[in-house]
Amino acid sequence: MKKSLTLSLLLGVSLLAADYSGVIEVPDASKIIEKDLLAPVGIYKMPKGCITDDPKAIARGSFMFHNLNGENAKGEAPEGLKKVDAHGKNKQYGNCVACHNIEGAIGGGNIGPDLTAYNDVYVKSGIRDHQFVYQKTADPRVDNPNTNMTVNLTTKLFNEREICDITSYILSPK
Amino acid sequence: MKKGMQIVLCVTLLSSLTFASEQFAMSDADRAMYEELLENNPADMMLAEGSEFLDELGGESALAKYLGVSEDALPSYIAGFPRYIEKFKMVVSIDQMLQGMMHDSGQKPYALKSSEMFNMSSYVKALANDEEINIDVNANKHMKEAYALGKVVFETKRGARGLSCLSCHNPSVIGGILRTQPLPDISAKGNASAATWPAYRMTKSALATLQKRFQGCMNNALLAVIPLGSKEMTALEVYFTDEAKGATIALPGLKR
Numbered sequence: 529m530k531k532s533l534t535l536s537l538l539l540g541v542s543l544l545a546a547d548y549s550g551v552i553e554v555p556d557a558s559k560i561i562e563k564d565l566l567a568p569v570g571i572y573k574m575p576k577g578c579i580t581d582d583p584k585a586i587a588r589g590s591f592m593f594h595n596l597n598g599e600n601a602k603g604e605a606p607e608g609l610k611k612v613d614a615h616g617k618n619k620q621y622g623n624c625v626a627c628h629n630i631e632g633a634i635g636g637g638n639i640g641p642d643l644t645a646y647n648d649v650y651v652k653s654g655i656r657d658h659q660f661v662y663q664k665t666a667d668p669r670v671d672n673p674n675t676n677m678t679v680n681l682t683t684k685l686f687n688e689r690e691i692c693d694i695t696s697y698i699l700s701p702k
Numbered sequence: 703m704k705k706g707m708q709i710v711l712c713v714t715l716l717s718s719l720t721f722a723s724e725q726f727a728m729s730d731a732d733r734a735m736y737e738e739l740l741e742n743n744p745a746d747m748m749l750a751e752g753s754e755f756l757d758e759l760g761g762e763s764a765l766a767k768y769l770g771v772s773e774d775a776l777p778s779y780i781a782g783f784p785r786y787i788e789k790f791k792m793v794v795s796i797d798q799m800l801q802g803m804m805h806d807s808g809q810k811p812y813a814l815k816s817s818e819m820f821n822m823s824s825y826v827k828a829l830a831n832d833e834e835i836n837i838d839v840n841a842n843k844h845m846k847e848a849y850a851l852g853k854v855v856f857e858t859k860r861g862a863r864g865l866s867c868l869s870c871h872n873p874s875v876i877g878g879i880l881r882t883q884p885l886p887d888i889s890a891k892g893n894a895s896a897a898t899w900p901a902y903r904m905t906k907s908a909l910a911t912l913q914k915r916f917q918g919c920m921n922n923a924l925l926a927v928i929p930l931g932s933k934e935m936t937a938l939e940v941y942f943t944d945e946a947k948g949a950t951i952a953l954p955g956l957k958r
Contacts, residue, residue, distance in 0.1 A: 548789070548790045548791070548792075548802055548805075551801060551802055551805040551811060552790060552792070552794065552798045552801045552802055552811075552931070553798065553801065553811075553813070553814045553930070553931040554792065554798070554931055554932065554933060555929040555930075555931060555932045556932065556933075557928035557929060557932035557933065557934040557935065558933075558934065560926050560928050560929075561855070561858065561860065561926070561928065561934060563926070564860040564861055564925065564926040565858070565859075565860050566859040566860055566861075566864045620862060620863075620924065623881070625881065626880050626881035627880060627881075635881050635882040636881075637878070637879045637880045637881050637882075638878055638879045639870075639875050639878045639879070639880055639885070676865075676869040676870065676872070676874070676875055677869075678863040678864060678865060679859075679863065679864030680863075682864065683861075683862050683863060683864045684862075685862050685863060
């Protein structure tokens, strides 16, 4: 008697224990996150002829520094830079001003150091060199694994040439 | 709805905005809108609609019964979500719990991203107004796992800019300025995000839940947006809610 009662109770419970997996939405996000992960820190050597005083390269660097993306940017993109990427999608820029003040910044942030007069303050004083600025822009984790800064080359947000344009802009007299 | 609490919040918010230096304070037009909306938060109407949806399921008493608590204990129980619910065999947020309840009442559950669900789940969370957040991330192994996963999701750098939530929400950058926006403190000591969401977002003219707000930051910072209700999203909510543990719930919030 007792046994069969326990058994039927157990059965009852297992029959009643509904499976809610088809009722409650629990979509899978693990694959989305996996595909989106950041690659290990990239160490980059500045290519030859990277830093230039070519005004066109500096204009491109400036545009990428000050703007979030093509859709958001006011005015024409400078020669050699598009507002859409190779797939015709809204091209993302550096949005460096979100965190850094620099000459002419509008609404510049203060999460990162002020890059105003960078060449005079940091390079001529011997604290930094061109290779450092290139690497820091490409992948800032090199000297600070816990950096709050964006990763720009390892993520393929930019290519080498674009990193050079941005670096040239930071180092240029303004 | 709970005017006293809203006023306290608004004073804190306004003073923190003023504190963030004049250059970055709200424009006069924004401030005027903010003050007007505080008097009459548009989300109140949305929660009122949510209350009607809950009534169709039998109202608060039916909800209390469904959750196996007394009606008196309901607000404090709600203040502990996300929770592991044995019947569901998973850690769920309020909206997911409501999907289970709708199903068991013979109704087709609202989709997590539907406005009906936003309104109803926000209303239900607001039943816990004036309660302190009492989530217990050590209640059982499921909650422990959810908290640990939430912390990982929070700290994982990803996306086109290689950022994590932590990049912008860590003690060293709180109050710093990111393109004119002061970075908020998500903890109980600061903004206590989990106690102030769902909120009406003035910039979106819409009611947003905490998970929806997470998606906003993912989108802005170019992290691939993960879906509402995913294990990782719920885990992130567990993590944020624990950060705000002890803070008094005051809903609906009013945010930029």
